[in-house]
Amino acid sequence: MIQKLKSWGIFKSILVLGIFGLILHSCSQQEYAERTDTQVNMLGYIENDPDQFSLFLEILKITGNDVFVGTYGTYTLFLPTNDAIDEYLTSRGASSIQDVSMEDLEDLVRLHLIEQKINTSSFTDGKIPTSTMYGEFLTTGAKNENGETKITVNKVARIIKANIEVGNGIIHVIDKVLPKATQTLAQMLDSREDLSLFNEAVVATGWNAPLNEPLTYDSDSVPSYLTVFAQTNTAFENAGINSLQDLKDRYSHTGNPMDPDDSLNLFVAYRILPGLKYVADLVTSPSHITKAPSEVIGVRVKKDTVLLNEETFNGQLERGIPLDREKSDVTATNGVLHIVKENFNVKVRFPTPVYFDVGDQPEIRQLPSIFRRPGNEVTFYPGELQNIRWGGGLYVKYVAHTAGSREAQAYWGDWLEIQRLRTGSSSWIEFDTPVIIKGQYKVWITYRTNGRASVAQAKFDGELLSRTVDFREYRNTELPPRVYESQGYKQSLAGDTWIYNSRFMGIVDVETTGRHVFRLEALTGAGGPSWIDVIEFRPVEMDQLWPKLGGDGELVYENEGEEPAEGE
Incomplete structure (x- = not known):
């Protein structure tokens, strides 16, 4: 993420210097970017409709990004309305945009911009393949309201006007400001009452420490993202597990859940995958490595249902565990959280095609x-x-x-x-x-x-x-x-x-x-x-x-x- 922030600042500086140099060099009144069409660019579109977008325009000017969205390029902007930004300010206890820090305003702009032109026809029910300029991925889905299907973004915002072609990309108007991730996976688990028993198991096994580590990059620039399959208290109750002691009695064969070889430790480790894997990433491969040594989770799609560990072996169908897609794909600062509908344990794996x-x-x-x-x-x-x-x-x-x-x-x-x-x-x-x-x-x-x-x-x-x-x-x-x-x-x-x-x-x-x-x-x-x-x-x-x-x-x-x- 730090690398993204540095790159953004450097890019803006180079962009402004480049524009200034070209203005000095030109002897005519030609604009900086020679356009291939007569369409307005993103900045022009926003300026032309102050009743809807004056607040986002103010944010662009305060952060200096009005220059950026006004130049030639190929971008996608998820553009929040004035009502959306008013709601955002209210949620933060701010009376005006000036009450929000410069860092948060810059993050807001970057989170709503993608350096690629992406039409809604390219959306799937899940992650958009290209990350935002903030470095987070956005997710899209479909929601039916009063018989009308709306595209949602990050499960909170609806697209109310889509695929607006402008000279430097495409705009989708949304009715809410997209929230940026502020919690680590460990903090997210700890904050959710419906995941309290799973969180107790995470803490008891010591896995809360790696799930709380901030995002880092190794020498090959590979990020330290993690993916977690959590299950609700209800899922545990349906399996006859109502407390941490019940979990220990069933799974902790050594009596020490902190022991990496303990079955309860493996129970939790099996639900943690290395890498950032949204549902759209999970379904691209039939199996994924977990943090449990030498163990993988199988993934299969049946119609609209994503199933873990379902396979037919020697003519026997081993039924899978359904993923709660509506509650999954939750972005954390260091990974992504999914919710499963049923309890499951480490599966002894057979060779799988x-x-x-x-x-x-x-x-x-x-x-x-x-x-x-x-x-x-x-x-x-x-x-x-x-x-x-x-x-x-x-x-x-x-x-x-x-x-x-x-x-x-x-x-x-x-x-x-x-x-x-x-x-x-x-x-x-x-x-x-x-x-x-x-x-x-x-x-x-x-x-x-x-x-x-x-x-x-x-x-x-x-x-x-x-x-x-x-x-x-x-x-x-x-x-x-x-x-x-x-x-x-x-x-x-x-x-x-x-x-x-x-x-x-x-x-x-x-x-x-x-x-x-x-x-x-x-x-x-x-x-x-x-x-x-x-x-x-x-x-x-x-x-x-x-x-x-x-x-x-x-x-x-x-x-x-x-x-x-x-x-x-």
Whole structure:
């Protein structure tokens, strides 16, 4: 956060100096930013409607940010009305804007601005992928009031006028000032009466100390965010737990909850995840590392419900714990808080399939107008994707295919184009995988066939896999599926287009739960790119043909698209 504040101050200083220099340099009466259209910018829009926005305009002028929002750029502003700011002042016991500190006013402006143009069509029910200039993420959702659906921001403000195009971005008018996070996770738990028993467990196990630490950054600029799954007193009561002593009696096998090996300590640690993971982040991976050593929490989505630790193993459905989405995604100064609806304990994990959509990368997710938006693409060069590295200085292109096309049958309707994977300087590419639970897995790679691509070998954590993949090879549509599987191939996608093939690469022993490195090395030259869709890690005991992967990200099961019933 400190880094964000410093960057903001430096940027404003440079901006003002730059404008002054350009005015001196110009011999005409031309404006600083040559516009490509005749629209007013954000400042002009605010100035043109003083009845609604004069108070926010006053804040901009007091903080010196009127210059900033009046210059050319690409921004999103969540613009509070005068009524919203009046309510904000009343809540602070302030009679005027002058009664609020300069620091708080500057924070207010930064919290309402994003350095990217984001239309409501790019909103999801959860976190906006790009953080505000204050450094916090905003969340959006839908709320029905009197038969009318309104978009909410951070669960408190409603968008009353959306998608106002201005010369330097887009404006969404909101009816409340967005509150900034002021409590650590520990303080948040301590302040909520409905979480009092969970908080007692956190304190008894000593986990309140790390949950109370301010945000820091390591030598690689990785922030120390944490994510917590808390449960209410009601959830405990429904499980027959009414006091801290009940918790100790049930879970503390050593009698010392402070002991990291104590079961009650692990009970709490299992609910704490490293990193900042809103619901939108949780659902991108089937499992997430927890603070309980070698233990992960599984995440699955069924319709609109997010479930923890639900999976079908050996034909048995293990029902999951529902997340209370309405009460989750609560931002703290050092992380995010979620609420679960039921009690749960550390789950003994079995190997779980991982369907690694290689196009699902953090940098691409931050482009809501591109990521999984049909008919869009974007190119990246070495060093621009933190979880993918490649040789040769060539580019990697993310492609989201046009809806209804054959290519759109790819998993999630997208792929990565590797230009080019061939012998020589561009002979390799490697990926950091999602979390894989320790166990033994069969590895498959699904690709879009290109007759001018190359042949490659694969390595997992540096160990060579037993098979190679020929990206020029088409899928055989004549052989029965089980026969084709025995030869090391399959149809992995729910769509039946012949332009995709899936190749078995070998079996890997994953010794530790976590992220791993999958690497491809070219064995031949190539006259064209390689198109990679998904890399699958399926437990060796699992059916390797079902479920199949849908273009919309859904898993399609063998029996008329239904999942196995419990007990089958």
